[in-house]
Amino acid sequence: MLPVAAARPISLTASQRQRLKKMAHGHKTPHQARVRAHIVLHAARGRSNARIARETGLHLDTVRTWRDRFARQGIAGLADRKRSGRPPSFTALQTAQVKALACRLPAETGTPLSRWSCPELAREAVTRNIADSLSASTVRRWLAQDALKPWQHRSRIFITDPGFRPKAERVLDLYARTWQGRPLGEDELSGAP
Template identity: 45%
Template structure:
C-alpha cells in the first residue's frame, strides 16, 4: 500500500503501478484514493465484521522469523524444520501459540517450506562481474562495447565427464495405462563415458566427440576438428566460451588456442558459474531426454545414444536466444549484496 502511494507521488499511472507491483488497477486506485482522503490512517485496515483476530501481525511475524532460522542455531538436533517441529517449539516458548494448521497456513502464504533445500556453489570469483558481463555481451552479439560482425561466431564448449553406464538386471518396462515406465532398481555398473561438445550460439548447431579419455590432448583435438570446419576456419573471429576445467584451463589453453588459431578468442566464465555457459543447457536436455532413466547394456550403447541424440537435435536447429542481460546481472548482484554475499575469497583457479 505504501509502495502504491510512493509510486503515485512520482507521477506513475494506475496501470504502471499495477504492472510493477503485480496488483490490479482497481487496487492501485483504491489505496491512492484512501490515502488522499485520510493521509494518517488511510492505509490501515478498516474495522471488519465477525470475530476479531486471535493472533496479531506480530505473532505471524514471529512464526515466520522462526521458520527462517536453521534449527542448529537454536540448539536443536535437527537439520531442517517441518510444520510440526515449528509448532512444537513455538508452543514450548510461547504458551497459547497458534496451532500447527495455522502456522502451516501462514508459512504457505509466504511461500515458506523450511524442510526443502537445494545445493548451490558459493560465488567466490573476485572478477565475477567483469567475466559475466563479457559472456553475457557475447550472447547478445557484442564484444568490448561493439556489435559483432556477420563473420564473427560464438561457440560455447565443455565436457560432460563420468556419464555412468548402468546395465539393469531386468529390462526397463514401457509405460501403460495407469502405470509409468518401470526401471529395475539393481544394476551392474560399466565403464563411464566422456562427451565433449560445443554449440554455436547464433545457429544452435551442436558439435560433439566421444573420446576414450578426458585430457588436454583430446580436447585440443576436438577444437582442431571444429576449427577445421566452415564457417569457423575462415571466420574473422571465433569466440570460445569456456569454464576453468583442467583440459582448457586459462593458464595453458589460451596460449595454445591463440597461437594455433589467430582468429580464435577464448572467453572464460566466472569460477563456479556454469549456469553462464550455454552448453550446460544442452547437457541438461541430453540428460533429461536421452539418458534418464539410465539403462544401457554397454558403454558403446551409451555412446550410440548420445551420438544419435546430437544428430536428432541438429535436424531442427535454431538460434539460442539468451534472455539474461546486464540489467538482470545488476539485479542479481544487488540481491547478493543484500544477502551479504561478497567475492573477497577467490578460488585458486581465479
C-alpha cells in the first residue's frame, strides 16, 4: 500500500475567513463556490481530507483538489479556470455582414424574393463569400441576438456604405480586444490612431 500524502495545512487570515464564510453561506453564491468555501473552512479547522469528504458527501479527490488549490493560490484558486473550448467558427465581421445583408431587400441583391428567409440568407452569404458554409440555424441565432426578423418587417435599415467591411473590421477588432492581429493588453485602450 502506498503512503498517503499528508493534507496541506490551511491557515486563514481574518479577512479570508470572513470572505469564505460569506461564500459558504451566501444565498446568492453559486453552488460550486459554496462547496469550495466549505471545504476550505473545514480544512482550516484542521480536519483531514477524508473527514471533510465524509462530512460533506464529496469525493476525496474533490476535497484534495480544492484544498490544494487554495493552499497554492488563496481565494483566487477557488475560481474556475478558463477553459479554451471550441474556437468560434465565424468571426464577428462575418456575423455583422450577414446581419447587414438581412437588413437589405433581396431584390437589391438580384435575388428574386420579396423577403429573406434564414435558408436564403445562408445561401446568399455563401454566394457572396462571406462564409464557406453557413446553416440556416446559425443565421437564425445571429438574427435573434439583435431581434432582426427580415421576413416580418416591411421597413429596412439600408447599409449602403461601400466602406462597410473595413470600418466594421476595425471596430469589431477593438471589441475583440485586438488591433492589427495583435491581442491588446489589459491596460491598453487601443493601439488605434
